[in-house]
Amino acid sequence: MGSFALGATLAEAQTPIVQPGAPGEPSREISAEEASDLAGIRFTDADVKFMQGMISHHAQAVEMTELLASQSGRDVMQRLAERIELSQEDEIAMMQEWLRSRGQDVTALDAHHAPGWEPMPGMLTEEDMGRLEQAEAAEFDRLFLELMIEHHQGALTMVDTLLAQRGAAQDSQLFAFTSDITSDQRMEIDRMDAMLAELSPDPRVNLAAGIDDAGQASWNMTLVASRPKPEGFYDPHVPTGRPMPAERAPDAKPTDQDEESEAEDEEQTPARRGLLNFANTDLAFSGDVLFEGNYHGFSTYRVEVPGSPQLVSSVVCPGGQGDVSVVGDLLIMSVEQTRGRLDCGLQGVAEPVSEARFRGIRVFDVSDMRLPRQVAAVQTCRGSHTHTLVSDPDDQGNIYIYGSGTSSVRPGEELDGCSDESPAENPDTALFRIDIIQIPLTSPEDAQIVSRPFIFRDLESGALASLWQGGDHGPGTQRTRATTQCHDITAFPDIGLAAGACSGNGILLDISDPINPVRLDEVVDPGFSYWHSATFNNDGTKVIFTDEWGGGGRARCRASDPRDWGADAIFDIVDGKMQYRSHYKLPAPQTEQENCVAHNGSLVPVPGRDIFVQAWYQGGISVMDFTDSSNPVEIAYFDRGPLDPEKIVLAGFWSAYWYRGFIYGTEIARGLDVLELLPSEYLTENEIAAASSVAPATFNAQQQRRIEWSGRPVVARAYLDQLTRSDTIAPERSAALSDLLDRTDQLLTDGTRTNAGLAAELATAAGALEDESAGASGRNQTRLRALAEILTSLAERQQ
Numbered sequence: 001m002g003s004f005a006l007g008a009t010l011a012e013a014q015t016p017i018v019q020p021g022a023p024g025e026p027s028r029e030i031s032a033e034e035a036s037d038l039a040g041i042r043f044t045d046a047d048v049k050f051m052q053g054m055i056s057h058h059a060q061a062v063e064m065t066e067l068l069a070s071q072s073g074r075d076v077m078q079r080l081a082e083r084i085e086l087s088q089e090d091e092i093a094m095m096q097e098w099l100r101s102r103g104q105d106v107t108a109l110d111a112h113h114a115p116g117w118e119p120m121p122g123m124l125t126e127e128d129m130g131r132l133e134q135a136e137a138a139e140f141d142r143l144f145l146e147l148m149i150e151h152h153q154g155a156l157t158m159v160d161t162l163l164a165q166r167g168a169a170q171d172s173q174l175f176a177f178t179s180d181i182t183s184d185q186r187m188e189i190d191r192m193d194a195m196l197a198e199l200s201p202d203p204r205v206n207l208a209a210g211i212d213d214a215g216q217a218s219w220n221m222t223l224v225a226s227r228p229k230p231e232g233f234y235d236p237h238v239p240t241g242r243p244m245p246a247e248r249a250p251d252a253k254p255t256d257q258d259e260e261s262e263a264e265d266e267e268q269t270p271a272r273r274g275l276l277n278f279a280n281t282d283l284a285f286s287g288d289v290l291f292e293g294n295y296h297g298f299s300t301y302r303v304e305v306p307g308s309p310q311l312v313s314s315v316v317c318p319g320g321q322g323d324v325s326v327v328g329d330l331l332i333m334s335v336e337q338t339r340g341r342l343d344c345g346l347q348g349v350a351e352p353v354s355e356a357r358f359r360g361i362r363v364f365d366v367s368d369m370r371l372p373r374q375v376a377a378v379q380t381c382r383g384s385h386t387h388t389l390v391s392d393p394d395d396q397g398n399i400y401i402y403g404s405g406t407s408s409v410r411p412g413e414e415l416d417g418c419s420d421e422s423p424a425e426n427p428d429t430a431l432f433r434i435d436i437i438q439i440p441l442t443s444p445e446d447a448q449i450v451s452r453p454f455i456f457r458d459l460e461s462g463a464l465a466s467l468w469q470g471g472d473h474g475p476g477t478q479r480t481r482a483t484t485q486c487h488d489i490t491a492f493p494d495i496g497l498a499a500g501a502c503s504g505n506g507i508l509l510d511i512s513d514p515i516n517p518v519r520l521d522e523v524v525d526p527g528f529s530y531w532h533s534a535t536f537n538n539d540g541t542k543v544i545f546t547d548e549w550g551g552g553g554r555a556r557c558r559a560s561d562p563r564d565w566g567a568d569a570i571f572d573i574v575d576g577k578m579q580y581r582s583h584y585k586l587p588a589p590q591t592e593q594e595n596c597v598a599h600n601g602s603l604v605p606v607p608g609r610d611i612f613v614q615a616w617y618q619g620g621i622s623v624m625d626f627t628d629s630s631n632p633v634e635i636a637y638f639d640r641g642p643l644d645p646e647k648i649v650l651a652g653f654w655s656a657y658w659y660r661g662f663i664y665g666t667e668i669a670r671g672l673d674v675l676e677l678l679p680s681e682y683l684t685e686n687e688i689a690a691a692s693s694v695a696p697a698t699f700n701a702q703q704q705r706r707i708e709w710s711g712r713p714v715v716a717r718a719y720l721d722q723l724t725r726s727d728t729i730a731p732e733r734s735a736a737l738s739d740l741l742d743r744t745d746q747l748l749t750d751g752t753r754t755n756a757g758l759a760a761e762l763a764t765a766a767g768a769l770e771d772e773s774a775g776a777s778g779r780n781q782t783r784l785r786a787l788a789e790i791l792t793s794l795a796e797r798q799q
Helices: 045-066 075-101 126-134 137-163 172-198 256-261 270-276 685-692 713-725 731-750 756-773 778-797
Strands: 216-219 221-228 280-286 289-294 297-302 310-316 321-327 330-335 360-365 373-379 386-392 395-404 435-440 448-451 488-492 497-502 505-510 518-523 531-536 542-547 568-574 577-584 601-604 611-615 621-625 633-640 653-659 662-667 671-677 698-700
Touching: 045 075, 045 126, 045 137, 045 172, 075 137, 075 172, 126 137, 137 172, 216 221, 221 633, 221 662, 280 653, 280 662, 289 662, 297 321, 321 386, 321 698, 330 386, 330 395, 360 395, 360 435, 386 488, 395 488, 488 531, 497 542, 505 531, 505 542, 505 568, 505 577, 518 577, 531 601, 611 662, 685 713, 713 731, 713 778, 731 756, 756 778
Parallel strands: 280 321, 601 653
Antiparallel strands: 216 633, 221 671, 280 289, 280 698, 289 297, 289 321, 297 310, 321 330, 330 360, 360 373, 386 395, 395 435, 435 448, 488 497, 497 505, 497 531, 505 518, 531 542, 542 568, 568 577, 601 611, 611 621, 611 653, 621 633, 653 662, 662 671
């Protein structure tokens, strides 16, 4: 046999190579060199524009670094500038040669200063550059790092935009360049992020890692007690939990599974499910009893002495998420995972269709807290990720549960009527709706689904999927999950409203008829990835929504992370419509080893103010004053260092709630914490005492009740402190009113029934305050009237 030779024979070399023209145009012969010159044909207009734009992008970065020599004295900043300048100048030369060799226009280095120039993503405006030129020393360093991180992220956006275009970046040199930009810029962003964090004076920055010995930082609050997880509620082989799997690259095309993991969905990879099998979740309270949910079941504690919680029992009933609520002797639990079993078994369910599987709402009788009994189990198509207690004032015999499922839809063969088809394919799809379950209080075993409303329906066209369709909101915005379900719904029955955090939207519902909620309004936020939870203020005039960017398992509080991503969004409610006011995000930068994002919280019942305590996973607990909804301010915090010094292990606070004078936090990996607020310039001893005087019979996070304060002197003192702080009442007069309240309190403590003289003083003071309120406005007018009302009530008791 002859051998195969690479190349052409003489006859073949004389064979013409033809390149046809466009239709109607002649063909032409070309050389072998032209035919194999892939570089000559493997670039597009998009490639050229990318290179031309990137030259300007790099040129501005060099201009920024030139400022460092005169405006920063830190060696680490000078070394950063040298690295950036060298790499950018080398790459500019490469891009110039690439364009010249292909006969394309080469962008001038100062082109971005020309009038009408369209800036590339992340580039500084003239105003930004001016601010940087004016800054000095530490302020310059901080601003430089913030702007350069944004600049680098803009370069990554340019690469992503190029690679998304069909046929672009086929040139081997260009493609290699985009890969270099991606890896180098990300590495530089991480380095600058750490440098930026080091500039923060906040004590929470760079706390030491550990389990029981992690570093701690607190401000205006203190840790009172900690309890480890009960036996049987952690993996003995990996007590603190397994590390999170590697994060998907930002420029990788998202998959359906990625979408689900961003939302704490339970139909995730086996690796992620294992991460949550023993995770502590939500809390509920009844009297002096605390119920702590867990993916593995729930635990019951006595908290008569908050500084010493006593474990009563632990109930093993796997299935996650394990959110709990309590009404009377009934405890309600959410179950969503496909491993959940009707009999609470540990073996899971292997078959794709099984009568043994349970996903939905469990009901337990906890009248004997040492031996709770499951009395009902209501199956639902998507299970229950979270749930909401809703009461009907006209129906005292039943409680209603709004079940929010975020997982996959089970097969119709397992539960009749379940379908994950689109509304066009099946108008009775299990998507775009919630489950409403009725539980008779005297016969909970008869619990059943009574309604499955499509709360995202367009009220005019009838379209079921009428809200956010998924995707980003434009350049530089978040990629927001499509609205097919609610993650959390918070009901406020006293005002007939509920707020739903529903994946791609925040919604406001009229729940005056609990079985038939009606959507009143909906909002979007270009910085939100996944609308997670909601909390009203006590007046029902504001609502806080949280964004769980990264699904709770990722580091999203780094110094370089956007301040309106993974944050709270605060809205005023005006005439039944939500009006955006501001964002709030944990102000202390966290490390790459700390999963951190906005999560569950509650009001701190200080009269006259709107105060919110909130869990931020490994970002700790933050207390925020949003009385001025346009200017939320942190007033207290508690934080620990990461669980692991090198990698993310899912940990930190899942929930943080105020109950009867203390803050209780479920720590995912460590256990249960009890904390106490301390007096400060932001919160007085009297304000804390007034909040502590509120003693609700129960607390369920997703069922708000209007807080009512007593007409006692302790509440009056809180209002007086606020009016003094705002200079509405002068210090001398404040001291006189304080003395009047002290004398009144002493008489009440002594049991003295009447004191005509004191009654007259109280009445006179009340009248003066009421008169002053006529000339005041806003919160101070409300506080003046509230204080006057309490003094009037106290005067009447002394007559």
